[in-house]
Amino acid sequence: MVFFPNETLEIFEYIETGELNSYLEPKKEYVLKETVPCDFQVMSPNDNLREFGELLEDTYKIYIDKDIEINPKMLLRIQGKPDTYTIQGTPIHNNHLLPIVQHKKIVVQKERKPTQVNESGI
Numbered sequence: 001m002v003f004f005p006n007e008t009l010e011i012f013e014y015i016e017t018g019e020l021n022s023y024l025e026p027k028k029e030y031v032l033k034e035t036v037p038c039d040f041q042v043m044s045p046n047d048n049l050r051e052f053g054e055l056l057e058d059t060y061k062i063y064i065d066k067d068i069e070i071n072p073k074m075l076l077r078i079q080g081k082p083d084t085y086t087i088q089g090t091p092i093h094n095n096h097l098l099p100i101v102q103h104k105k106i107v108v109q110k111e112r113k114p115t116q117v118n119e120s121g122i
Contacts, residue, residue, distance in 0.1 A: 005037035008079040030117040039063040058110035066102040
């Protein structure tokens with residue numbers, strides 16, 4: 001349960017299409033897996049220094065429900081906005097003393113050029 005949802009998060013699953021690109025590498029595609037409420041926040045300079053030991057630009061933290069499956073290969077986007085975000089590191093499952101305050105924290109970085117995604121879903 002997210003206490004202060006302020007955005008709707010679109011989670012895109014990474015898949016390989018089986019086709020090859022011009023470099024003879026497998027083509028990758030991101031397909032919409034699910035849409036969930038989230039608490040989307042900008043990381044402060046202090047948060048950046050604590051997490052990474054340096055200041056990173058366009059870094060955000062997202063809090064989602066503990067039951068949502070997410071992995072570092074997924075791509076994220078705020079519903080209705082063009083920017084896409086990559087996951088930095090591994091999502092953190094915070095399980096405090098009370099079951100009601102359990103959640104996942106994801107640190108993301110905005111991509112300079114948004115990745116094209118397939119919005120039709122899996």
